[in-house]
Amino acid sequence: MSEVITKNNHPPKVGFVSLGCAKALTDSELILTQLSAEGYQTSKTFQGADLVIVNTCGFIDDAIKESLDTIGEALAENGKVIVTGCLGAKAAEDGGNLVRKMHPSVLAVTGPQATQEVMDAVHAHLPKPHDPFLDLVPNAFGVAGIKLTPRHYAYIKISEGCNHRCTFCIIPSMRGDLVSRPIGDVLNEARALFEGGVKEVLVISQDTSAYGVDVKYRTGFWDGKPIKTRMLELVQALGDMAAPYGAWVRLHYVYPYPSVDEVMPLMASGKVLPYLDVPFQHSHPDVLKRMKRPASGEKNLERIQRWREACPEIVVRSTFIAGFPGETEEEFTHLLDFMQEAKIDRVGCFAYSPVQGAAANDIPGMLPLELREERRARFMAVAEAVSTAKLQQRVGATMQVLVDAAPALGKKGGVGRSYADAPEIDGVVRLLPPEKISKTLRVGEFTKARIVSAQGHDLVAQPF
Numbered sequence: 001m002s003e004v005i006t007k008n009n010h011p012p013k014v015g016f017v018s019l020g021c022a023k024a025l026t027d028s029e030l031i032l033t034q035l036s037a038e039g040y041q042t043s044k045t046f047q048g049a050d051l052v053i054v055n056t057c058g059f060i061d062d063a064i065k066e067s068l069d070t071i072g073e074a075l076a077e078n079g080k081v082i083v084t085g086c087l088g089a090k091a092a093e094d095g096g097n098l099v100r101k102m103h104p105s106v107l108a109v110t111g112p113q114a115t116q117e118v119m120d121a122v123h124a125h126l127p128k129p130h131d132p133f134l135d136l137v138p139n140a141f142g143v144a145g146i147k148l149t150p151r152h153y154a155y156i157k158i159s160e161g162c163n164h165r166c167t168f169c170i171i172p173s174m175r176g177d178l179v180s181r182p183i184g185d186v187l188n189e190a191r192a193l194f195e196g197g198v199k200e201v202l203v204i205s206q207d208t209s210a211y212g213v214d215v216k217y218r219t220g221f222w223d224g225k226p227i228k229t230r231m232l233e234l235v236q237a238l239g240d241m242a243a244p245y246g247a248w249v250r251l252h253y254v255y256p257y258p259s260v261d262e263v264m265p266l267m268a269s270g271k272v273l274p275y276l277d278v279p280f281q282h283s284h285p286d287v288l289k290r291m292k293r294p295a296s297g298e299k300n301l302e303r304i305q306r307w308r309e310a311c312p313e314i315v316v317r318s319t320f321i322a323g324f325p326g327e328t329e330e331e332f333t334h335l336l337d338f339m340q341e342a343k344i345d346r347v348g349c350f351a352y353s354p355v356q357g358a359a360a361n362d363i364p365g366m367l368p369l370e371l372r373e374e375r376r377a378r379f380m381a382v383a384e385a386v387s388t389a390k391l392q393q394r395v396g397a398t399m400q401v402l403v404d405a406a407p408a409l410g411k412k413g414g415v416g417r418s419y420a421d422a423p424e425i426d427g428v429v430r431l432l433p434p435e436k437i438s439k440t441l442r443v444g445e446f447t448k449a450r451i452v453s454a455q456g457h458d459l460v461a462q463p464f
């Protein structure tokens with residue numbers, strides 16, 4: 001079969017914009033892997049593409065606006081646009097599709113995790129360049145596929161959807177209930193990543209501690225051996241697999257259920273990074289109830305204390321919402337006290353902002369924007385004081401640092417991260433030029449470094 005050549009006389013080119021969170025990023029990677037396997041090329045500009053795919057985010061109003069604006073730009077500059085991702089699944093006020101309502105001329109709209117539907121739409125509007133019998137078909141779920149993250153770290157999505165119904169969140173209405181990936185698939189993907197040189201695997205989902213709940217922790221198979229579809233077994237296997245490569249495994253979106261205690265020995269022994277991203281969102285039991293948060297009945301202060309006893313190195317990262325509807329000054333003070341006592345290492349905080357379609361919009365007691373913002377600022381002042389004091393304690397210590405940037409082999413220094421820093425959301429370790437002339441720094445390699453000072457959210461270190 002002859003190759004399809006477009007009107008511009010080149011193999012078909014697709015422009016791709018990936019917006020949103022790490023989960024959306026993995027969807028983008030799957031689509032790009034499939035496009036590349038079928039011989040499509042990518043274009044860095046809208047004008048240079050034969051068609052544009054926009055992977056959207058629909059989480060908060062700002063993200064929705066950014067997604068709609070990007071679709072508008074792509075339509076203006078290119079004209080042929082396929083929309084996928086969370087916003088694609090969102091309904092407009094009249095019940096129709098929001099994207100179609102705002103941009104009726106888009107070619108196709110799909111929800112998230114819809115690689116096949118997106119590819120069907122691409123095929124319909126921009127035919128495949130190769131003979132399908134000769135196609136290089138990538139393995140399912142992105143094994144060794146295209147990564148949008150730098151080559152040395154990668155996200156692994158272990159499940160889709162969520163069984164909870166937090167009142168501020170519309171993700172379950174867009175992504176559906178929890179569906180765990182087969183554990184054998186997840187481990188195969190991890191193995192391909194480590195073999196391909198990835199030095200840090202970041203486990204993501206909407207609720208990592210719930211992995212396998214939907215399949216009743218079914219026994220799957222990997223490498224010919226039975227293994228339960230459960231967080232503990234998964235983390236253990238990932239840790240074992242990472243060890244010969246000297247690679248890191250980092251856990252995100254873990255809820256403080258008692259079962260998480262079982263992971264502490266794996267962190268204490270260095271099998272997985274002693275780092276836990278636990279989105280607490282608030283501390284006051286009544287606010288947590290209004291939020292309908294998972295594990296809202298847990299005694300979180302005691303739990304964090306126990307984690308620190310079992311694994312003194314542990315770094316806890318969390319996100320919070322200030323000014324949730326009905327939040328009283330007393331409830332907010334509870335949150336400040338919690339922060340001071342729990343000494344959460346890394347913190348993000350949003351002032352509550354209503355999300356269209358979220359149940360929280362019907363909760364009485366919406367606070368004025370200035371008060372929500374003021375509480376956010378007060379919370380962040382406490383959180384930053386805690387974080388700064390913790391970073392200061394590291395001065396003088398030696399840490400292992402994964403190098404993310406090192407121009408000229410690090411002769412002028414570089415930027416890296418320790419186990420305490422997840423990419424993009426936490427601080428970094430600023431590396432000074434090595435003292436030894438023979439020492440080089442390379443992206444994707446580890447170096448030992450002595451911490452010499454703390455600056456804001458970052459550390460400054462001397463590599464050796």
Ligand code: SF4
Pocket residue numbers: 162163164165166169170171172206207294
């Ligand atoms: S746990 Fe809550 S916030 Fe997270 S995805 Fe599920 S419903 Fe949304």
